[in-house]
């Protein structure tokens with residue numbers, strides 16, 4: 001965390017598709033964040049499927065980049081879609097790669113989770129799975145507010161703007177809470 005009080009956040013979205021509601025939600029988080037928070041969005045689209053034999057030869061460049069981005073950030077925000085009641089393979093795969101030693105970069109990192117899904121539960125089940133991984137990896141997941149954007153296809157306009165006022169307020173609060181949480185965890 002910088003002396004100026006700025007908080008740097010890395011956004012990681014678990015969907016790769018162009019029209020992803022979760023990426024739209026992440027963009028809403030960027031629009032609604034406090035002024036002293038900066039958000040960079042990670043590109044996890046080029047990360048290969050995890051293979052311990054490949055890992056033994058060293059981290060592939062997209063993984064190395066992600067690990068460095070995680071290590072350099074004050075906090076993380078995950079945009080977590082739900083596939084078959086769990087987090088997407090894309091997100092889990094990126095987390096699995098980044099989590100390998102040495103210097104596991106998630107350890108001690110404050111993080112927040114948002115999610116959008118077609119179902120009514122708004123990716124709740126996936127988010128709880130992700131929270132479990134966060135705990136194992138020694139992150140400090142923010143408890144509240146939960147941002148569960150259900151029936152996502154009804155919540156964004158054609159330009160990808162989040163139109164739901166309840167969700168917008170929750171995301172605004174979450175980003176403010178994440179910044180405070182990062183300062184607390186970082187002892188600043």
Ligand SMILES: Cc1cc2nc3c(=O)[nH]c(=O)nc-3n(C[C@H](O)[C@H](O)[C@H](O)COP(=O)(O)O)c2cc1C
Nearest residue numbers: 015017020021022023081082083084085117118119
């Ligand atoms: C393989 C697959 C499984 C899915 N499983 C669920 C699910 O368990 N719960 C749910 O609410 N939506 C489910 N969906 C629908 C997704 O919520 C929807 O496709 C959503 O738009 C994905 O997020 P994205 O827009 O960020 O890509 C599933 C979609 C796919 C492709």
